[in-house]
Amino acid sequence: MADQNSYLRYKRDTRHLLYWMIHASNSxxxxxxSNAASIATNTTGQITVSSLVPMSKLIAEHVKPIPSTIYQIFQAVIDARTATHAVFQQLVSKNPDPEIEKSNISHKHFIDGLTEAFAALGGKTWASEQKSGNATADEEDINTVIFTNTFSALNLGDSSNVGEEEDAQSDDPGPSTVSLARPKKKSGKGKKGKGGKKSKAKKKPAEKEASIEEIPLESYRIIEDETGIMTDYLMAVYSLVEQWVELRDYVQTIWHEVAYDGLNSAVGGALSNVAIAMVKQTQSAIFVDFPGHDSYEIVMNTITRGNPEKAQGMFHTTLHQVAPNGKVVQSQSTDVDVREQFMIHAYQHLLDFITDYQATRSGKPTxxxxADIRDWDPKFDVRRANKEQRLKWRRAYTISWLYDLVNIYSAIVVQRNTMKGQHWVYDRVDWSVNGPWYQHRRLYGLNELASDITTLAMQKxxxxxxxxxxxxxVFQIQCIVDSMTVSQGWxxxxxxxxxxSAPAPAFRPRRDVDLFLDRENKRVGHGYLQAVDLLKQLFEKDAEMHGAPNRHTRTSELLEEFKDDFVQWLGESKYAHLLKTIEPSRFSNTNANGLWEYSPFLCGVGLAEALELSYSLSFLIWDRIPEPMCIIHLHNMLVKKGYIATPVGLWATLQEFFPxxxxxxxxxxxxxxxxGFLAVCSETGSRQATFQRRAIRRNVSRTAVDLHGLLNMNANRFFKNKSLLRIYREAEWIPERIPDDEIHMPSALGAFRIVQMKVLTDPVTGKKSLKDTPLTINSRASGMTDEEMIQMTSAQQQTDDDLPLPAEIQASIPEGYTYQKSNPTTLVTGPQLLDFLKRDMVSDISGEGHPLSSLNYTFVTVQMMVLFMRIENKLKDLRNPLWARAYEQEPVMMREKRVSLTALVLTDGDEECMQVIADIFQDQRCGWMTHIYWEDLEELGKTWGGGKKDQDEPPSCTMM
Structure with missing residues (x-):
């Protein structure tokens, strides 16, 4: 996710720039x-700042014109260094620091060298043309500019091949082919007679070129001394902290919407998972360059110079007054609360908890x-307390919650020691999610964090x-705590x-979890637990009808296991059952189930995982039973033949969503x-498809370590359509890892991908189109035209300036100030990307768009079974001949009675049979809403604004 982090963008831009310049220079x-300007062929991908200037001069002399993309990248590299230099200059202006001052000198030297090289390449002329508006639009794709071998015509010095090479170069479809000024002197023809020696002489450059071609892009860099490395580390640390602050702010707005506006908590959990993945991926990408310097403590000591109190006053948020021409004419700054914004409180609470837990490893605080954390009050009024009281209250919650987290996660091993007399050594236990205890479900949505924290807490x-x-x-702990404090009005x-502000009225963190499970069966037809009980009963009747007692045994057992796990571990924990073998909950004074009851975050991520698993299990069941396929084909035929005048909503929607x-x-x-019925069976029943599924199942049985792995949908025969939640989990919540062919269209992520594609224009007709990719091909297959996709991307690119500011924002703007969207060429930030993805999450989980995860497929299966039973009973009473063949007369058909009946009806067209089935379809009419988990689906327009919790700041507010 380089685009969402300033340091990673800088690294990427630097590598791209050096790649292009080195290959251009070598060619x-x-x-x-000749060895112009004493520049040797580069075979390492590494270069010093001082070497950039002569290299730029050489390229400027021979490459005409230089692509505008190269200037843009060069300018971005300079801007990134300059921005960081300005920040650290401001830091030492108030609090002198020898290390930062030394780094600033290195910064300045680096920037000066880059600026000189930029000017030598013709950058100043390009920049002035950009300002004057005389620059021509550069439509070149960045990958085409950087990686296409536009210098191939220079690879041979033999003039006899120039014409042929130029012809080949002219065939390049790229719209901005680079032309090169060639020296007038050409090699003589007579020299060709000495081909033997000449060919040997030319082998060395060829070998050097081969060596540079083998250098991976990641190895291209500007060589710096130790001071330069420290400067890079400061840039990296600053960019990481900046990302934390931005993402934390956005995640708070999401949990505010969950508590105050009714946004489904699974949406909050899913978006939080993406934000955490962003931080995790960024830190991994950054610290590969700085091994041993990746801990939170080292990062924080670096950014605060080891003294948070001294750092207070060094960082600010700034509100700019912007003139009509875009220039900042005045600014208003506010000091950042360093301990709060940099998550130092959350880190200290986590560290205090681990230290205290290690002291006894009994699960009981010292x-x-x-004395510090007892009697935490969930009804504490944050408005009536001073800052110190609020911080103490939050600290008590954080440590108490962490105690419950570790005690629950470790309970299975602790019980083995306390109840069975086993002797597990806690600091040697493999607590990882894939360890030997993985099959004992403990926490939906948080097993990975719980395993990491438990491993640390159980050390000696x-x-x-x-x-x-x-x-x-630390970021994840902060998000967990924020979800609670936000719901309490802080x-x-x-x-x-x-x-x-006032706490969210009548908000319960378990609100949506309780709707999903419906433990008390308050909403017939909606809750998961009731659906499982009914389906198991129907499976027993179906097995009896087929004379096969074990027909659904494995499926029923799997359903029961899922149900038990949900009952015991989702929304409730063992604490709710007052286990005597582990320490009681730290929240026992108010609610023994406080781990869930007081954590919107846990409820959200837990529900998101439960929705994904229940969806995958339902499709595994559908793949094993014939009813889903039979029902949809019968319904389609009866509609097309006019027996059903108006399609039944549920079956029509399933057909539309899963064609x-x-x-x-x-x-x-x-x-x-x-x-048509036979075709779908033949399509998936081919020899090759069968072997592929068997191979996948064998691999699953060998490698699956959890329920997600066991429910691998790629092993299904028919029902492979993944929910968005499963797609994101398989991508480890990193959007860029989602394959194009798994993106549903229309969607925000799809539009985000398409908006980065190049729009092709037919030179004759002027018609615009998009190149063929799995995403565009699937979009066209779903009925979207290129014009619609291009129009959709245009809407996606609509700037915030085109939208009216909410009244809350307008009221918070000081007199004489205004808000302005940042430069439209600025790459999408992490919060902006999350806001795009929010649309898809709402659509999948609880919205009106494509709500695959909102439907209780287990209850839909109940409907299918009941529907068939009614059809069978009616046809039996009528002694319908097709029913008699399938159910009584032909043994081969009787093996799969419902499949046989369906095939006969679809083929034979028996009037009586079709009318009976149509009447029962009509009598049992139901729609998608009949069996959704929630009370209603959300209108997408209400959730696309990314509303701020206080509506007091726009994306243009910047942090220094």
Whole structure:
């Protein structure tokens, strides 16, 4: 996710720039046959700042014109260094620091060298043309500019091949082919007679070129001394902290919407998972360059110079007054609460908890700690407390919650020691999610964090674990705590600091979890637990009808296991059952189930995982039973033949959402319905497809370590359509890892991908189109035209300036100030990307768009079974001949009675049979809303604004 982090963008831009410049320089040197300006062919991908200037001069002399993209990248590299230099100059202006001052000198030297090289390349002329508006639009794709071998014509110095090479170069489809000024002197023809020696002489440059081609892009860099490396580390640390602040602010707005506006908590959990993945991926990408310097403590000591109190006043948020021409004419700054914004409180609470837990490893706080955290009050009024009281209250919650987290996660091993007399050594236990205890479900949505924290807490007393606490750990703990404090009316604003308001009225963190499970069966037809009980009963009746007692045994057992796990571990924990073998909950004074009851975050991520698993299990069941396929094909035929005037909503929607699962090639038949039924079975029953599924199943049985792995949907025969939650989990919550062919269209992520594609324009007709990719091909297959996709991307690119500011924002703007969107060429930030993805998450989980995860497929399966039973009973009473063949007369058909009946009806077209089935379909009419988990689906327009919790700051507010 380089685009969401300034340091990673800088690294990427630097590598791209050096790649282009080095390859250009090497080609020029080999083409001219001279060592111009004493520049040697580069074979390492590494270069000093001082070497950039002569290299730029050489390229400027021979490459005409230089692509505008190269200037843009060069300018971005300079701007990134300059911005960081300005920040650290400001830091030492108030608090002198020898190391930073030394780094600033290195910064300045580096920037000066880059600026000189930029000017030598012709950058000043390009920049002035950009300002004057005389520059021509550069439509070149960045990958085409950087990686296409536009210098191939220079690879040979033999003039006899120039014409042929130029012809080949002219065939390059790229719209901005680079032309090169060649030296007038050409090699004589007579020299060709000495081909033997000449060919040997030319082998060395060829070998050098081969060596540079083998250098990976990641190895291209500007060589710096130790001071330069420290400067890079400061840039990296600053960019990481900046990302934390931005993402934390956005995640708070999401949990505010969950508590105050009714946004489904699974949406909050899913978006939080993406934000955490962003931090995790960024830290991994950054610290590969700085091994041993990746812990949160080292990062924080670097950014605060080891003294948070001294750092207070060094960082600010700034509100700019912007003139109509875009220039900042005045600014208003507010000091950042360093301990709060940099998550130092959260880190200290985590460290205090681990230290205290290690002291006894009994799950019970020490007396000193107990005195600090006892009697935490969930009804504490944050508005009536001072800052010190609020911080103490939050600290008590954080440590108490962490105690419950570790005690629950470790309970299975602790019980083995306390109840069975086993002797597990806690600091040697493999607590990882893939360890030997993985099959004992403990926490939905948080097993990975719980395993990391438990591993640290179970170390021997006094073990120093500070180097093992990574930034993403602290960020996730902060998000967990924020979800609770936000619901209580305490949030943090980048501009206004601590914001206090009334708690969310009547909000319960378990609100959506309880709707999903419906433990008390308050909403018949909606809750998961009731659906499992009913489906198991129907499976027993179906097995009895087929005379096969074990027909559904494995499926029923799997359903029961899922149900038990949900009952015991989702929304409730063992604490709710008052286990005597582990320490009681730290929240026992108010609610023994406080781990869940007081954590919107846990409820959100837990529900998101439960929705994904229940969806995957349902499709595994559908793949094993014939009813889903039979119902959809019968319904389609009866609609097309006019027996059902108005399609039944539920079956029509399933057909619309999963066409490729129900019909061969996704093509819904209008006639020859029997052949259509046979076609989908033949399509997935081929020898090759069967072998592939068997191979996948064998691999699953060998490698699966959890329920997600066991429910691998790629092993299904028919129902492979993944929910968005599963797609994101398989991508480890990193959007860029999601394959194009798994993106549903229309969607925000799809539009985000397409908007980065190049729009092709037919030179004759002027018609615009998009190149063929899995995403565009699938989009066209779903009925979208190129014009619609291009129009959609245009809407996606609509700037915030085109939208009216909410009244809350307008009211918070000081007199004489205004808000302005940042430069439209600025790459999408992490919060902006999350806001795009939010649309898809809402659509999948609880919205009106494509709500695959909102439907209780287990209850839909109940509907299918009941529907068939009613059909069978009616046809039996009528002694319908098709029913008699399938159920009583032909043994081969009787093996799969419902499949046989369906095939006969689709092929034979028996009037009586079709009318009976149509009447029962009509009598049992139901729609998608009949069996959704929630009370209603959300209108997408209400959730696309990314509303701020206080509406007091726009994206243009910047942090220094």
């Amino acid at each position: 020029i040197i080999k083409s001219t046959g 007396k000193k700690m107990l 007393p006094g073990t120093d674990i500070r180097k093992r606490i990574l930034p993403h750990h 949030s943090l604003s980048n501009l206004r600091g601590h914001v206090l 490729t699962a129900f019909f061969a090639g996704g093509k819904v038949p209008d006639s020859d319905f029997g052949e």
